[in-house]
Every structure is written in C-alpha cells, then in structure tokens.
Amino acid sequence: MxxxxxxxxxxxxxxxxxxxxxxxxxxxxxxxxxxxxxxxxIARDKLTSSDVVNTQTGKSEKSDVRTSTGTFFDKDFDEVxxxxxxRVAMVTMLPKANQEGLQVLKYVDGQKYxxxxxxxxxxxxxxxxxxGQRVVTVLMYLATPEEGGETVFPNVDESxxxxxxxxxxxxxxxxxxxxxxxxxxxxxxLTPDGKEDIHSLHGSCPTTKGEKWSATLWIxxxxxxQDASYQLNKWKGCADRHENCPYWAGIxxxxxxPGYMHSACKLSCKRCxxxxxxxxxxxxxxxxxxxxxxxxxx
Ligand SMILES: O=C(O)CCC(=O)C(=O)O
Numbered sequence: 001m002x003x004x005x006x007x008x009x010x011x012x013x014x015x016x017x018x019x020x021x022x023x024x025x026x027x028x029x030x031x032x033x034x035x036x037x038x039x040x041x042i043a044r045d046k047l048t049s050s051d052v053v054n055t056q057t058g059k060s061e062k063s064d065v066r067t068s069t070g071t072f073f074d075k076d077f078d079e080v081x082x083x084x085x086x087r088v089a090m091v092t093m094l095p096k097a098n099q100e101g102l103q104v105l106k107y108v109d110g111q112k113y114x115x116x117x118x119x120x121x122x123x124x125x126x127x128x129x130x131x132g133q134r135v136v137t138v139l140m141y142l143a144t145p146e147e148g149g150e151t152v153f154p155n156v157d158e159s160x161x162x163x164x165x166x167x168x169x170x171x172x173x174x175x176x177x178x179x180x181x182x183x184x185x186x187x188x189x190l191t192p193d194g195k196e197d198i199h200s201l202h203g204s205c206p207t208t209k210g211e212k213w214s215a216t217l218w219i220x221x222x223x224x225x226q227d228a229s230y231q232l233n234k235w236k237g238c239a240d241r242h243e244n245c246p247y248w249a250g251i252x253x254x255x256x257x258p259g260y261m262h263s264a265c266k267l268s269c270k271r272c273x274x275x276x277x278x279x280x281x282x283x284x285x286x287x288x289x290x291x292x293x294x295x296x297x298x
Contacts, residue, residue, distance in 0.1 A: 011087060015186070019160055019175055022153055022199040024187040027091060027138070031084060031182045036142040038080045040213055043104040046071040050105060052116070053125065065114035068204070070105040075225070077102070088138050088217050092186065097223040098131055103216045104142070107149060107207040112170075115154050115203035118218060119189040119196045128263035131220030131228050135190045138217045141179035146210030150176040151185055155201040170205035179212055190221075194257075222260070238272035240265045 013029040031039075047069040051060040076082045081102055089096040105113075118137045120126045126133045139151060150167065153160075154174035162176045177185050189200045204212070222228065240246070245265035248254075254261045254269035266272045 011090065013091075015091060018177065018185075019153075019156065021157065022187050022197055022202075023191075024153070024175070024177075024185065026177065027184040027186055029182055030087065030091070030138075030184040031140055031142070033182060035080055035084060036181055036213075039084075039102075039104060039215055040142050042073070042078070043071050043106075043213075047104075047106055050113075053120070053122075057122065057124075065116070067111040068105045068107045068113060069111075070103060073102045073104070075099065075101050084140070084215075085217065088219075092136055092138065092219060094136065094219050095223070097228075098135075098220045100218045100220070100224055103218075105204075105212075105214045105216070107145075107204060107212040107214075108210075110148075110206040110208055112206040113204040115152070115201045117189060117196070117198070117201055119200070123259070126259065128222065128260060129228050131222045131224035132260050133190060133196070133221055134218045135221050136186060136188045136219045138184055138186045138219070140184040140215040140217075141181055142213035142215055143211050144179060144181045145207045145212040147208045148205050149179050149207035149210075149212035150205045151179070151202055152176045152205050153187075153199065153202045155199050168205050168208065176205070179214065194221075222264070238267055238274040238276070240267045245269075 013027060016026045016028065018024040018026050048071065049062060050066045050068045050070040052063045052066050053059070054061050073081055075085065075096075084102070085096050085099055088099065107113075118134050120133060124130075148168045148170070150171040152171050152174045153176070156175045160175040161173070162171055167176060187200055187202065189197060191197045204214075241264050242248075245261075245268040248257075248261065249265055249268035254265065258269075261269050262271050267274065
C-alpha cells in the first residue's frame with residue numbers, strides 16, 4: 001500500500017496494488033462525493049452514443065462493442081476538472097500535459113464495453129504531436145451500480161480470476177474490479193520497458209441494475225494535444241527537446257524508437273543540420289529588416 005498522506009497533505013486517499021500483469025492499482029477515495037456529482041451534472045446534457053477507434057484507420061466510429069453513452073471535456077474545463085486532472089498527475093507521477101481531456105461514460109440497462117486495449121494499434125494516434133502511445137489509464141467511478149458494471153481484465157493468469165457470489169458471469173471471466181463511487185482503477189497499457197502489454201485487455205461488464213458512471217483520463221508518454229503543439233513549436237528548429245537525447249541517441253534509440261526520437265531528438269539523431277537552421281533564421285531576420293526599412297521609407 002502506498003500512502004501520500006505525509007507528502008501530499010491535501011489528498012488522503014490510498015493506492016493499493018491489485019496485480020502486476022497487468023499492472024493495476026486500486027485508488028481509494030480519489031474523488032470526493034461533490035466532485036463525482038459535479039462531473040455527472042456537467043456531462044448529463046452532453047451525452048451521446050459512444051464511439052470506438054477503428055484499429056486500422058485510427059478514426060472514431062459507432063460499434064456494437066460499446067453501447068454506453070459518453071462525452072469529452074477540454075482540459076481545464078472548469079475548476080473541478082482541473083483539480084481532478086492535477087490530482088491524477090500527482091498520483092500517477094506523470095505530467096498533466098500528457099493527459100487527454102476527460103472522457104465521461106454512463107452505462108444503464110445492460111450497456112457494456114467489450115474487452116479492448118487502450119494502447120493504439122495505428123501510427124496516426126501515436127504520432128509525436130499526439131504525445132506518442134498511451135501509457136496509463138485512470139478510470140474513475142462516479143457512481144456505484146447496484147449490479148454488474150465491473151471492469152474486467154480477461155487476459156490474465158487463471159489464478160487472478162474472481163469467483164463466487166457477488167460477481168457477474170462476465171466478471172468471472174477474468175480479474176475484475178467493482179466500481180465504487182469516488183474510487184478509481186489505474187492500469188498501465190505499457191510494460192515498464194515501454195512495450196504494449198497484452199494483459200491490459202479490459203472491458204466494462206453489462207450494468208444490469210442501477211447506473212454506472214465513469215470518468216477516464218488516458219495519459220501518454222509525452223505531452224498531448226495543445227500541450228504537445230506548444231512544446232513542438234517551441235522546438236521547431238534543429239534542436240533536442242529533452243535533456244536525455246544525446247544519451248538515448250548514444251544507446252541506439254534513434255533506430256529502435258524512431259517515432260519519438262526523430263521528432264523529439266532531431267539534433268542528436270542527426271535528422272537536421274543546425275548550420276542550415278541558422279542560415280534560415282538569418283535569412284528570415286534579414287528579410288524582416290529589409291521589410292522594416294522599406295516600411296520606414298514609405
Ligand atoms: O468503464 C469501464 O469500466 C471501462 C471503460 C473503458 O474501458 C475505457 O474507457 O477504455
């Protein structure tokens with residue numbers, strides 16, 4: 001059990017390991033009752049039927065594998081959403097810039113989400129401007145359903161399967177976790193050495209009585225969306241944007257991990273020429289000076 005009580009006095013929850021394959025943790029009391037109610041309130045009028053990502057094209061589309069309704073929020077949508085995003089950054093020890101916007105889902109009357117991986121199978125969604133691959137998911141429960149709605153991991157060792165009364169048939173197909181309002185489930189889509197973890201296959205069992213509400217934050221290996229554009233633009237020239245680039249390049253990462261390295265470590269991977277960059281910059285400044293003189297003369 002990990003407690004953050006002494007280092008993070010503002011948060012009194014706990015992180016309890018559930019399994020190591022997949023790497024999954026139960027986060028107790030991540031959200032307050034008021035935060036759960038607030039997020040449901042702002043989501044309620046925006047819910048539409050949920051889409052899935054086509055693994056071939058990377059585009060969103062409707063599908064029978066996911067029958068819930070849901071909606072997305074921009075980052076920092078309001079004070080409560082910002083507070084939740086910051087708490088998740090603290091607990092996962094990954095920057096808020098690497099998070100996607102919050103997704104809220106509602107399941108009733110047997111609605112479910114068939115098992116799937118959260119990591120991307122296509123190149124488009126894991127391009128550097130998108131923060132690369134998803135590394136971890138934090139699934140926050142905003143309500144406690146009366147029956148069903150467990151999050152299930154079917155691709156696990158037999159010994160991890162749940163059994164007995166109190167679990168739905170679907171949950172008994174694997175390692176399962178019951179949604180409890182305010183708690184969260186955190187699991188990694190990548191193994192510690194950065195490979196896609198097939199054991200992170202997971203789904204939502206049918207919610208057969210009551211309502212299940214969840215709020216998901218997917219966290220990437222690098223900055224996502226606007227945060228990524230900002231960082232990439234900041235380093236548009238022939239430069240590295242991480243201090244470890246020379247080291248990574250030295251151990252062969254430019255060839256092993258070109259998707260990230262060729263964009264983030266352009267200089268160390270020799271993907272550009274700093275001398276040409278300087279010439280280009282001088283050219284732009286020279287042109288600006290000439291334009292300035294012309295304007296002054298006019
Ligand atoms: O709601 C759940 O338990 C699962 C949700 C899920 O799998 C997802 O949003 O990727």
